[in-house]
Amino acid sequence: MLNFKGEQTMIEIKNISQAYGNTQVLREVNLIIKEKRITALIGANGAGKSTLLNVAANLLEPCAGTVLLDGKDIKEMKSQDIAKRIAILKQTQHLNMRISVRDLVSFGRYPHSQGRLKDEDEQKIRQAIEYMNLKEIENKFIDELSGGQRQRAYIAMILAQDTKYIFLDEPLNNLDIKYSVEMMTILRKLVKELSKTVIIVMHDINFAAAYADDIVAMKGGQIMKEGAAQDIIDQTVLTEVFDHEFCIANVYGKKVCVYFPPEDKSAKGDAINE
Template sequence: MIEIKNLNKKYDQLVVLDDVNLTIKDGAVTALIGPNGAGKSTLLGVVSRLLSQDSGEVFINGIEQKKIKPVDYAKMIAILKQTNQINVNLTVRELVTFGRWPHSKGNLSKIDEEKIDEAIKFMRLKEIENKSINHLSGGQKQRAYIAMIVAQDTKYVLLDEPLNNLDMKYAVDMMLILQNLVKKLGKTVIIVLHDINIAATFADHIVAMKDGKIIKEGSPDEIMDKKTLDYVYDHEFCIAGVNGKKYCIYYQEEEKKVLI
């Protein structure tokens, strides 16, 4: 379990995290939603230790974050950032191998090779494992990067907008894979999403943020609430029910028409 207590961070006078308190439950997909500048990516950065907080604490399974050695932390939490450009010409398998670095330090063991094979198979990349990542489609490349995270074999997987630049087919495919990370491999996934309806469809828990604060958290049914979303996004929403789930219809109140 990840516990975030009284977390604060600012850049100069800009507050990006404002007394954030949150508990991430194990064995679930938790989606962070909110407008640009809400603090979603910064929160992931602090939890992953890529960023330092000004005050507050993060606890991993009851242990204070700062008391865990970096090498041990890398075996507990993996993060995939928004931009993952590697200029070196690597094959898919070579990229996935980097995920084992916290365990192998470059000297791959039999167990490391097995974990790499499992990650490649899980992400359905076996047929292209020897192909250069520079020659992959956007969806294939993103699966390769997530395979690297799977090979790292951490309990917690943090993903910052992994659906960027993916078409609908690949986005849905990616979310199904992430659900399987939880269901089949026992991972806990925390993901930043821009598409509210994707969050409503695939997440178990949603955290809505605005101006560095958590406005509301709960099940998709609880968060897909007009009053909540209108406030979070400063936009007029219409919530519709489809097959037992709630979804957003984006429209302008004054014109009563769907935005295209």
């Protein structure tokens, strides 16, 4: 993909391999992350999803391979410049400090301001707080918030960072259904209204099916299958990816998965069993 100046605008992961000791965790992974879409990374525990995300965000140096960020090798970029383009919310983002929502959001400006906030930084912080509907609680401490509010505050921090790419590692963990739906609705809005590119590791395949444009299914450190979300939600693909039997049904014109086997094997549903 090229922009009007003829520059590459995407993330290209090329032949990435990673190992911890003798354990190979990523095996020659190749992936192109397209702009202005939500790409969901799915796969069983230990498949390598978090490792891939961390390598793509330059938080982890791979044993082999290259990551091109808008056409540039990230190894040759300053970490500050990468942080102006990629914001990442890690799987274990536990801030135990007693800080206010506003202070948390202002951390997002660090790559731009190095801690000395200018007018433009203050403006971005204000916009992020307003966009995420946090104005009323901006002075509350984050440990006083509900899970859903806290997650919104983290997203506001990432918005303040003002990056094109947003990486999220299991942001729906610990959120109930209502907040999970709210979070995914917000992410869709970020793509539509702010032209963000979102890469999200997620556990719940049905959330991926309903909200992602593309799904990348990983297993054993490799990409098993990638494509349009509705094409990956397929009985054969998912059974192989998760070593588990799936039944695919059609709801509201979209595919959803049922992943508990019926007690009565002859039971019939409205499933699409291709």
